[in-house]
Amino acid sequence: MNDTDTICAIATAQGGAIGVVRVSGPQAIAVTERIFRPAQTDKLLSRQPGNTLTFGRIYDGDELIDEVLVSLFRAPHSYTGEESVEISCHGSAYILQQLIQLLIKNGCRLARPGEYTQRAFLGGKMDLSQAEAVADLIASTSAATHRLAMNQMRGGFSEELTALRDKLLTFTSLIELELDFSDHEDVEFADRSSLHALADGIEAVIARLVRSFSVGNVIKNGVPVAIIGETNAGKSTLLNVLLNEERAIVSDIHGTTRDVIEDTVNLGGVIFRFIDTAGIRDTTDTIETLGIERTFQKVAQAEIILWVIDSNHVSQQFDDLSPRILPLAEGKQLILVLNKADEAPATTAAITSPLLSGFTAIAISAKRREHIDDLQELLISAAHLPAITQSDVIVTNVRHYEALSKALDAIRRVQQGLTDHISGDFLSQDIRECIFFLSDIVGEVTNDMVLQNVFKNFCIGK
Numbered sequence: 001m002n003d004t005d006t007i008c009a010i011a012t013a014q015g016g017a018i019g020v021v022r023v024s025g026p027q028a029i030a031v032t033e034r035i036f037r038p039a040q041t042d043k044l045l046s047r048q049p050g051n052t053l054t055f056g057r058i059y060d061g062d063e064l065i066d067e068v069l070v071s072l073f074r075a076p077h078s079y080t081g082e083e084s085v086e087i088s089c090h091g092s093a094y095i096l097q098q099l100i101q102l103l104i105k106n107g108c109r110l111a112r113p114g115e116y117t118q119r120a121f122l123g124g125k126m127d128l129s130q131a132e133a134v135a136d137l138i139a140s141t142s143a144a145t146h147r148l149a150m151n152q153m154r155g156g157f158s159e160e161l162t163a164l165r166d167k168l169l170t171f172t173s174l175i176e177l178e179l180d181f182s183d184h185e186d187v188e189f190a191d192r193s194s195l196h197a198l199a200d201g202i203e204a205v206i207a208r209l210v211r212s213f214s215v216g217n218v219i220k221n222g223v224p225v226a227i228i229g230e231t232n233a234g235k236s237t238l239l240n241v242l243l244n245e246e247r248a249i250v251s252d253i254h255g256t257t258r259d260v261i262e263d264t265v266n267l268g269g270v271i272f273r274f275i276d277t278a279g280i281r282d283t284t285d286t287i288e289t290l291g292i293e294r295t296f297q298k299v300a301q302a303e304i305i306l307w308v309i310d311s312n313h314v315s316q317q318f319d320d321l322s323p324r325i326l327p328l329a330e331g332k333q334l335i336l337v338l339n340k341a342d343e344a345p346a347t348t349a350a351i352t353s354p355l356l357s358g359f360t361a362i363a364i365s366a367k368r369r370e371h372i373d374d375l376q377e378l379l380i381s382a383a384h385l386p387a388i389t390q391s392d393v394i395v396t397n398v399r400h401y402e403a404l405s406k407a408l409d410a411i412r413r414v415q416q417g418l419t420d421h422i423s424g425d426f427l428s429q430d431i432r433e434c435i436f437f438l439s440d441i442v443g444e445v446t447n448d449m450v451l452q453n454v455f456k457n458f459c460i461g462k
Contacts, residue, residue: 006031008103009111010096011086011461019091021099022461023108024116028083029072031107035059036070036087045085050074058089060102066095080116081123114458121443127158128443132397135458136220143269144219144385148394157393157400158442160209164202165438171195172431175424195427196418199411202434206408209395213404215385216396218303222264222273223383226302228325230317233308234339237366239263239276242376268380275302299325304333304382311344311363318355333382336361337375342368403437410434 006025012018023032033045038056048054052072058065071086078084089095104110114135121131133152140146151157218224227235243265261276299305307325309317318336326334336356341347341363351361362378364371395401410433417427 006108007111007115008100008108009116009461010100012091014091014093014096016091019089019096021087021089021096021103022111022116023085023087023103024078024080024082024111024119025108026083027107028085031103032070032085032087034106035102036068045070045072048072050077058087058099058102060098065098065102066090066092076123076125079125080119081125082119111460112455113460114455114462116462117458118455126153127155129157129161129397129400129441130155131443131455132399133157134462136396138459138462141264142219142266142271145271145396148216148219148392148396151392152396157395160205160393161438161441164205165435167198167202168431168435168438171198172428172435175428175431192418192421196415199414199418203408203411203415206404206411209393210401210404210408212393213395213401216394218383219271219385219394220396222271223304223379223385224273224275224302225304225306225379226275226299227306227308228299229308229337230310230321233310233317234366235276235308236261238306238308238337238339238364239274241366241369241372242267242272242274267376270380270383270385272379272383299328302332304335304379305329306335306337308337308339311338311340311347311350314338314344314347314350315355333384334359335375335378335382338363339366341365342370400441403440407434407437410437 004026006023006027008021008023011020011022029045035058036045036054036056037059038044038054043054043056045054050073054070054072055067056070057067066089069088071088073079073084073086075081075083087099089099100110117126117131117134120126121128126134130153133149136145137149137153140149227239229235239261243263262273264271264273266272305325305328307321307329336359338347338350338361342365344350347363350356351363360378360382362371362375364375366372395404410430413430414427414434417430
């Protein structure tokens with residue numbers, strides 16, 4: 001990627017009243033000035049200070065394209081740290097494309113996905129974890145994911161990692177100083193008891209961050225909820241009601257759902273990923289059998305299980321499936337959903353019967369949308385997600401989780417080495433490995449392959 005290129009891209013989604021085109025690079029102002037005529041002739045862009053707005057018109061030769069506002073940002077005080085311009089025009093797709101073509105004709109090239117943020121990272125405007133948070137912020141779909149992304153983008157995660165790394169650097173420097181004197185005399189610059197206390201403290205912090213990934217992953221990707229039960233119990237109808245759209249085919253024919261259907265919805269600020277599965281029954285149909293096998297795979301992956309039971313056959317369906325479902329539900333949140341309650345007057349009594357004693361159960365009618373609000377409240381309660389503030393540091397990124405896991409292994413080797421009184425050179429090696437993986441998260445030791453993987457999923461224009 002050539003940092004001397006001047007790049008341009010549309011930064012707004014189509015369909016809005018206003019569109020924004022971003023230009024960044026050493027020739028950003030000069031290129032824009034070739035196609036922009038300010039309304040006041042003394043307001044040439046090249047003469048304007050940074051952080052100013054200039055009104056004028058975009059021309060292709062003598063042809064007027066649009067009236068625009070140009071925001072000017074001078075290096076290093078811009079998002080990328082380079083000379084940058086943002087052109088706000090009308091949101092017409094034709095106008096935006098004409099503007100991009102004019103910029104390219106006058107010396108720009110089209111930006112690659114994530115190239116603006118990558119230039120901001122390479123220019124020292126943010127570290128890699130903050131750059132990744134930009135993508136998370138754009139993709140945030142709930143208050144919790146927004147708060148986590150904002151905290152990471154503002155440097156909360158980076159600050160915690162930097163503090164850990166700095167402490168480790170101090171001690172590994174002292175240990176390596178001991179090694180320099182080891183040929184002459186037996187010296188100990190790094191107090192081993194203090195190092196042990198430091199290692200214990202760092203291990204506790206890293207372990208907490210590693211554990212937080214299970215919560216962070218659920219917040220980011222949604223709480224997985226498997227909807228299971230016998231055929232024709234109303235699972236697909238319930239999915240459609242929870243999603244408020246006709247996502248799954250509903251039919252009186254048994255075995256209609258033969259594959260897994262997944263979709264997400266925000267309930268009370270919590271993202272749930274609902275998984276409608278094939279109805280469980282004995283069948284000789286090969287395709288349906290494969291669907292039932294996938295049902296049990298999804299149950300194993302779910303945090304919450306909604307076992308949908310036909311209220312007309314509560315005892316029969318519970319007895320038939322409990323030997324297969326209950327062992328898979330151990331350690332998970334299981335909710336018995338007695339559906340079609342409008343067809344079975346005795347449903348309320350069934351909930352309090354000895355058969356269902358000890359289980360969380362609710363009677364609903366998915367078809368009539370009765371008691372769906374109560375079921376949603378049960379789901380939110382079962383999710384057990386903590387309240388998230390912008391000061392919380394919770395890991396949501398798989399790359400960060402992997403690096404932290406390796407750093408945790410390294411610091412635990414340091415702890416064991418101190419207990420076993422191993423030599424300083426081995427201690428130093430493990431400490432430096434822990435530092436390496438902490439530094440990898442913020443991008444201080446990251447290679448080009450990692451950068452490509454990080455930025456390839458960004459949208460163009462960001």
